[in-house]
Amino acid sequence: MGVWKKRTTEEIKNRVFDALQHNANFYENNLLGVPASHLDSKVFPEDSPLLKDAPFLTTLIHNPNHIGCHTLGDSEAFFAGTQELEREVIRICAEDILHGEPEQHDGYIASGGTEANMQAMWIYRNLFIREYEAKAEEILIIGSQDSHYSIVKAGNVLLLDVHLATVDPTQRTIDRDALELDIANWVKRGKKYFIVVANMMTTMLGSVDDPDDYLAPIEKRGLSYRLHVDGAYGGFFYPFSNQQGSKLHFGNPKVSSVTLDAHKMVQAPYGTGVFLARKGLIQYVNTDQASYVKGLDATLVGSRSGANAVAVWMILNTYGPHGWYEKVQVLMLRTDWLCRQLDACGVRYYRQAYSNIVTILASDIEANLANRFGLVPDNHHDPNWFKIVVMDHVTVDKLEPFIAKIKQDASTELLT
Numbered sequence: 001m002g003v004w005k006k007r008t009t010e011e012i013k014n015r016v017f018d019a020l021q022h023n024a025n026f027y028e029n030n031l032l033g034v035p036a037s038h039l040d041s042k043v044f045p046e047d048s049p050l051l052k053d054a055p056f057l058t059t060l061i062h063n064p065n066h067i068g069c070h071t072l073g074d075s076e077a078f079f080a081g082t083q084e085l086e087r088e089v090i091r092i093c094a095e096d097i098l099h100g101e102p103e104q105h106d107g108y109i110a111s112g113g114t115e116a117n118m119q120a121m122w123i124y125r126n127l128f129i130r131e132y133e134a135k136a137e138e139i140l141i142i143g144s145q146d147s148h149y150s151i152v153k154a155g156n157v158l159l160l161d162v163h164l165a166t167v168d169p170t171q172r173t174i175d176r177d178a179l180e181l182d183i184a185n186w187v188k189r190g191k192k193y194f195i196v197v198a199n200m201m202t203t204m205l206g207s208v209d210d211p212d213d214y215l216a217p218i219e220k221r222g223l224s225y226r227l228h229v230d231g232a233y234g235g236f237f238y239p240f241s242n243q244q245g246s247k248l249h250f251g252n253p254k255v256s257s258v259t260l261d262a263h264k265m266v267q268a269p270y271g272t273g274v275f276l277a278r279k280g281l282i283q284y285v286n287t288d289q290a291s292y293v294k295g296l297d298a299t300l301v302g303s304r305s306g307a308n309a310v311a312v313w314m315i316l317n318t319y320g321p322h323g324w325y326e327k328v329q330v331l332m333l334r335t336d337w338l339c340r341q342l343d344a345c346g347v348r349y350y351r352q353a354y355s356n357i358v359t360i361l362a363s364d365i366e367a368n369l370a371n372r373f374g375l376v377p378d379n380h381h382d383p384n385w386f387k388i389v390v391m392d393h394v395t396v397d398k399l400e401p402f403i404a405k406i407k408q409d410a411s412t413e414l415l416t
């Protein structure tokens with residue numbers, strides 16, 4: 001582990017307040033040309049005693065705009081202090097979590113997983129068009145039936161076809177034979193370039209793709225592809241729960257980019273997706289017309305809050321790599337407990353071995369019970385599955401009443 005350290009609350013506070021010192025300060029400096037300011041002082045007073053020991057809230061009211069991508073060299077000088085913390089977050093994610101080489105990645109804090117996934121597909125669409133003179137109709141996005149809907153949304157926005165590979169209904173792994181036939185058909189229909197999005201824990205089931213299942217039929221035909229990993233849910237979990245077995249990281253030369261979401265497992269505020277790509281890629285979406293932004297803008301979002309980057313930096317540095325590993329292990333232990341209880345009750349479910357998502361067959365529990373305990377269905381009209389996500393607040397004490405109710409319902413059924 002290199003960049004990522006565990007720091008004390010005091011060290012974190014000092015580092016963030018110091019970063020703010022290196023930002024332009026709307027309260028004190030003459031900043032006449034920026035169409036931005038601190039948060040409204042009538043509503044959010046800057047002298048509130050609450051802020052003295054609150055680096056995140058202080059950053060929030062100082063309101064730095066992290067517009068642009070800060071791993072590329074030139075960036076807006078006004079917010080250089082907090083941009084530095086964002087660069088550290090990018091390095092922690094790309095290098096310490098995803099085994100990348102030092103300083104070989106670009107990235108930024110995106111609005112979320114949807115944007116980060118779309119950013120990747122936007123880059124590869126442009127790359128294929130620019131470098132291979134591809135036509136948009138020759139490019140295909142490939143995900144799976146279990147992929148998040150942002151893949152389909154991106155295809156819609158970017159005007160690209162999307163293929164969702166069939167998965168095995170029990171294992172939730174890619175059906176390689178079906179994909180082989182599907183790729184052959186798409187190739188016959190003129191597809192030559194492939195944007196593959198492999199899942200590092202799917203939204204509903206927590207399943208993890210073997211990227212080679214997607215790539216085998218493409219590589220076999222000598223066709224061009226780029227591989228993006230959707231780790232919006234699993235990016236801060238799976239690398240810790242399965243440290244040896246994962247292929248979904250920058251140590252795998254086939255992986256070009258990764259999405260992670262700090263507003264899921266990291267419990268950062270909404271608006272903290274993380275987009276990461278190997279160097280040399282993000283330039284394909286640099287907007288030259290963004291000439292008033294120093295360093296231009298290679299992000300989908302434009303203006304974005306620097307406070308979000310600070311929040312992720314604070315959380316990751318509070319735990320450090322070992323603390324984070326331990327946190328994941330605790331969630332795994334709770335998930336194991338839940339699975340043992342469900343097994344004892346004869347309730348069927350899917351759980352990927354390294355996951356904290358347990359997805360129960362809808363036929364095996366009452367919909368009322370699922371609703372009462374806030375389980376999420378795959379489909380609100382006609383559910384096949386209900387999922388439990390063992391997050392920080394989902395303790396064994398909270399799971400126990402759910403299991404007790406399943407047991408109670410089962411014994412009442414036996415008596416009637």
Ligand SMILES: Cc1ncc(COP(=O)(O)O)c(C=O)c1O
Nearest residue numbers: 112113114148150202203232233
């Ligand atoms: C696997 C996966 N990808 C992408 C997303 C989209 O993330 P967001 O809602 O942050 O845009 C989600 C959200 O649940 C997800 O689970």
